[in-house]
Amino acid sequence: MVRGIYTAASGLLTAERDINVRSNNIANLNTAGFKQDRIVNTTFADALAVRQETRTTGVTYNIGDVSRGKKALDIKTDFSQGALQATDRSLDFAISGDGFFTVQSYKGEYDPDTNPNGIYNGKYYTRNGQFQINPDGDLINGLGDLVLDNHDQPIPVERYDFTVDQSGNIYSADGNFIATLGIYNPDDPNLLVKSDEEAFTVLNADNEPVPQDFTGTIRQGYVEKANTDLASQMAGLIASSRSFQSMTQIIKAIDAEVGKSISDVARV
Numbered sequence: 001m002v003r004g005i006y007t008a009a010s011g012l013l014t015a016e017r018d019i020n021v022r023s024n025n026i027a028n029l030n031t032a033g034f035k036q037d038r039i040v041n042t043t044f045a046d047a048l049a050v051r052q053e054t055r056t057t058g059v060t061y062n063i064g065d066v067s068r069g070k071k072a073l074d075i076k077t078d079f080s081q082g083a084l085q086a087t088d089r090s091l092d093f094a095i096s097g098d099g100f101f102t103v104q105s106y107k108g109e110y111d112p113d114t115n116p117n118g119i120y121n122g123k124y125y126t127r128n129g130q131f132q133i134n135p136d137g138d139l140i141n142g143l144g145d146l147v148l149d150n151h152d153q154p155i156p157v158e159r160y161d162f163t164v165d166q167s168g169n170i171y172s173a174d175g176n177f178i179a180t181l182g183i184y185n186p187d188d189p190n191l192l193v194k195s196d197e198e199a200f201t202v203l204n205a206d207n208e209p210v211p212q213d214f215t216g217t218i219r220q221g222y223v224e225k226a227n228t229d230l231a232s233q234m235a236g237l238i239a240s241s242r243s244f245q246s247m248t249q250i251i252k253a254i255d256a257e258v259g260k261s262i263s264d265v266a267r268v
Helices: 002-027 230-267
Strands: 037-043 047-052 060-066 070-077 084-086 092-096 100-104 123-126 169-171 177-180 199-201 217-220 222-224
Touching: 002 037, 002 230, 084 092, 092 100
Parallel strands: 092 222
Antiparallel strands: 037 070, 047 060, 084 222, 092 217, 100 123, 123 199, 169 177
């Protein structure tokens, strides 16, 4: 009976996590360059259920094998292409194909002694190409962070009348070459860490993907919409909500039976 509570609780926690992930996907439906997440589930096949006294001795007690149940193993990001939407704004860019825009983080480069809040290499990567120009004439993103070229340098566009070709080369209004957008194209984007709704970072040198040549195209005057499948997310949200409610009712029913059994034993 107690094992049933563990099984139901695992299903409840999995449903709760799935609800949170799907809700976040739906909330970012209008976030440019957003990539939806999904839960990767696994079953508790012969997993060992353990109760731990964390607030006292820290000793663990094995309570038996559990062959049923579900566990949210991990959260995976779907890096598939989102639809491109025309904006006719010269500071909007979209990537058609694989790759990310490179941005210099205001947090700086991580150093355990001098900058523990920094990030690896001081850079992050995004599919959101809604850019602006700062007072110095450099290209920046919505957070005010510098967009970098293919040499990890700021891009001094200075004015709004520049053009960008499909390879990411930037030219001034009089045709002079300015820079080339820095497009980071990792061989395995799943090694990247999602730091917020639209930004990805490299965890450390041991988990750094190998950069590849950019084979896609850059579209000026376009933005990439979120790749969230609204219909699928809504259907999954409803299913997980029902699962959460069902698991809650099961736990209540088992708890009532346990209480009744204890009462019966006490009367003997």
